Amino acid sequence: MLKIGGATVNQIPFDWNNNTNNILEAIEEAKKQQIKILCFPELCVTGYGCEDLFLSDWLSEHAWKEVLKIREYTNGITICIGLPVRLDGITYNGSCVISDGKIIGITFKQNLARDGVHYEPRWFDPWIPYRIIEIIRGDEKIQAGDLIYEIEGIKFGFEICEDGWRKNYRPGYRLMERGVHLILNPSASHFAMGKSLLREREVVLDGSVNFNCVYLFTNLLGNEAGKMIYDGDIIISQKEKLLAVNKRLSFRNFNILACDVDFKNPANSQVVISDDIKDKNEELAQAVALALYDYIRKSKAKGFVLSLSGGADSSCCAVFVAEMVKRASSELGWEKFNKALSIQAESVHEAVNKLLTCAYQGTTNSSSQTFNAAKTLAESIGAEFHQWTIDEEVNSYSQKIEKAIGRKLTWEEDDVTLQNIQARSRSPIIWMLANVKRAVLLTTSNRSEGDVGYATMDGDTSGSLSPIAGLSKVFILQWLRWAEKELNQTGLNAVNNLRPTAELRPLERNQTDEDDLMPYAVLAEIEKWAIYERKSPLQVYEVMKINYEPDALKLWIKKFFRLWAANQWKRERLAPAFHLDDLNVDPRTWCRFPILSSGFSEELSKLDQY
Numbered sequence: 001m002l003k004i005g006g007a008t009v010n011q012i013p014f015d016w017n018n019n020t021n022n023i024l025e026a027i028e029e030a031k032k033q034q035i036k037i038l039c040f041p042e043l044c045v046t047g048y049g050c051e052d053l054f055l056s057d058w059l060s061e062h063a064w065k066e067v068l069k070i071r072e073y074t075n076g077i078t079i080c081i082g083l084p085v086r087l088d089g090i091t092y093n094g095s096c097v098i099s100d101g102k103i104i105g106i107t108f109k110q111n112l113a114r115d116g117v118h119y120e121p122r123w124f125d126p127w128i129p130y131r132i133i134e135i136i137r138g139d140e141k142i143q144a145g146d147l148i149y150e151i152e153g154i155k156f157g158f159e160i161c162e163d164g165w166r167k168n169y170r171p172g173y174r175l176m177e178r179g180v181h182l183i184l185n186p187s188a189s190h191f192a193m194g195k196s197l198l199r200e201r202e203v204v205l206d207g208s209v210n211f212n213c214v215y216l217f218t219n220l221l222g223n224e225a226g227k228m229i230y231d232g233d234i235i236i237s238q239k240e241k242l243l244a245v246n247k248r249l250s251f252r253n254f255n256i257l258a259c260d261v262d263f264k265n266p267a268n269s270q271v272v273i274s275d276d277i278k279d280k281n282e283e284l285a286q287a288v289a290l291a292l293y294d295y296i297r298k299s300k301a302k303g304f305v306l307s308l309s310g311g312a313d314s315s316c317c318a319v320f321v322a323e324m325v326k327r328a329s330s331e332l333g334w335e336k337f338n339k340a341l342s343i344q345a346e347s348v349h350e351a352v353n354k355l356l357t358c359a360y361q362g363t364t365n366s367s368s369q370t371f372n373a374a375k376t377l378a379e380s381i382g383a384e385f386h387q388w389t390i391d392e393e394v395n396s397y398s399q400k401i402e403k404a405i406g407r408k409l410t411w412e413e414d415d416v417t418l419q420n421i422q423a424r425s426r427s428p429i430i431w432m433l434a435n436v437k438r439a440v441l442l443t444t445s446n447r448s449e450g451d452v453g454y455a456t457m458d459g460d461t462s463g464s465l466s467p468i469a470g471l472s473k474v475f476i477l478q479w480l481r482w483a484e485k486e487l488n489q490t491g492l493n494a495v496n497n498l499r500p501t502a503e504l505r506p507l508e509r510n511q512t513d514e515d516d517l518m519p520y521a522v523l524a525e526i527e528k529w530a531i532y533e534r535k536s537p538l539q540v541y542e543v544m545k546i547n548y549e550p551d552a553l554k555l556w557i558k559k560f561f562r563l564w565a566a567n568q569w570k571r572e573r574l575a576p577a578f579h580l581d582d583l584n585v586d587p588r589t590w591c592r593f594p595i596l597s598s599g600f601s602e603e604l605s606k607l608d609q610y
């Protein structure tokens, strides 16, 4: 029997103190549990999200100094820690094995992650299979490359994150030929709804079955650098059996999971029952809560400010903050929670009151229904709530422009202008409140709005963090109904009975988002084919035509592609957002698209001729 384990850690890019402390605390705990081999996540010494700093010499040099510090605490244990290693001006992504005070080697990643949110080839070079070199650090000579190691008669090697996702190119095939009993996978695998099952089945179980071994996977934890959230999974399998899976998305700085493994007789290996929850609505609630907690903790802001309209998007943001307080305080206890966020509170309501300030900013076009929905929700979660109207500001701007252009503004001629000035008049004062409170201003953009630019730049897009910009409106609407019932967020009842509306036109015009755009379900389906599956307008029409009336569908597809292309600049200006789904329209991470383009003019005319 050999006790092996993983340690997930909540790191911060080049926050040496935080990162090394987390690693040392985890080692101490692992020693108490008598773990013999302990695997930490990918690049855990520096953080995974150091971006172009990986190209500098000093980052890797400093990382090495931390490795030497950590080495001092490894008596009686073998650990693997991830760090960048720069050799002759080229950076490699390595996992360093330290056993009982000795550095016994560094393995380098062979397959670099380059899809979706990952841009590793910009910073790292892939390592060539079987290549082994000797590197000099101080007066030490260290083996590095495609190594295998042996501890207490157990041979082990590495697949580093993406290595385990590249089905036919997995280093595991070669490690099996070289007789390893154990494969360690240190990872930085970002959260997306539904993805943790893929890790379990396609990386871990497929690995232990195909390579006839024990497979140990350890992921990073939390919102490390602003956008990506790491689940902090630790998964251990032996051949076709899952031995241990931890509860993901913890608010703690580190978590450990270990089990006793009998390498010769798998039937004797310890099995740890998992209480992880895979339901998409629940894992999303936990992931966004953790992301918000880490964001204020790491940015040292004093809380959040939110322009709360009583509509779905802003209400969703408010509920996520309340869930953050509820979940983090329940896992950490009030003492740790208060210390981490520099507040004093003893109940969820009290803490939400200190951390979330909301304002309803009505106009003559606002309804009593949205006001009541906003007020009821704010009261139910305990948020500080203010209300005022912005008609004076809107009228003042309008009168000045009317004087300048020498005519009256009218809804017939100036529809979008008159809408936008309302959204923009809410912006300076809500920013002012954020300044006063030294808080982060949340913006409420969702992914469907992002697709088609259905938002006013520097109006409702104002803010510095956009928690739900990665979610489609269809998903948000169903999540809110789920949260009302399953999370007992009863203050959502009125919100859930409203139809999405911008309330920017006079009330008698009965504005709804879906009349302005198209049904949100259609928008989400076109988005799936056009953006996720990368199909042309005609191809989107081909796959969708069986379910819709042809002329209406053509109009919707044309509207989507036209607005998509015209609004790339707007997506570039949206506040940083969390990555939550397989698909994202963030131009700085998942989805690159030109700001100026043909706007699909030829492709859309082909659709007309079809």
Ligand SMILES: Nc1ncnc2c1ncn2[C@@H]1O[C@H](COP(=O)(O)OP(=O)(O)OC[C@H]2O[C@@H]([n+]3cccc(C(=O)O)c3)[C@H](O)[C@@H]2O)[C@@H](O)[C@H]1O
Residues within 6 Å of the ligand: 416, 419, 420, 423, 453, 454, 455, 456, 457, 459, 460, 501, 502, 503, 504, 513, 516, 566, 569, 595
């Ligand atoms: N390619 C480009 N590169 C750089 N800038 C570009 C540009 N194209 C336009 N622009 C600029 O952008 C301006 C237009 O953008 P912008 O002012 O944002 O406004 P715009 O996109 O024209 O209109 C905003 C839309 O969002 C809707 N809305 C607004 C507010 C809230 C909600 C809601 O759901 O609650 C909905 C509103 O009904 C309207 O349909 C132009 O005046 C021009 O200055």
Ligand SMILES: Nc1ncnc2c1ncn2[C@@H]1O[C@H](COP(=O)(O)OP(=O)(O)OP(=O)(O)O)[C@@H](O)[C@H]1O
Residues within 6 Å of the ligand: 306, 307, 308, 309, 310, 311, 312, 313, 314, 315, 359, 360, 361, 362, 363, 366, 426, 444, 460, 499, 500, 501, 502, 503, 513
């Ligand atoms: N009366 C209002 N008071 C405060 N903020 C408002 C008001 N109207 C709009 N806003 C701000 O503008 C944002 C954009 O409005 P939008 O209509 O897209 O979202 P929503 O009102 O939250 O949801 P829905 O679209 O489902 O009505 C809101 O989320 C909110 O932050």
Ligand SMILES: NC(=O)CC[C@H](N)C(=O)O
Residues within 6 Å of the ligand: 042, 112, 113, 118, 160, 161, 162, 163, 165, 187, 188, 189, 190
């Ligand atoms: N860091 C990595 O190599 C991550 C890549 C992997 N495909 C993931 O998304 O989880």
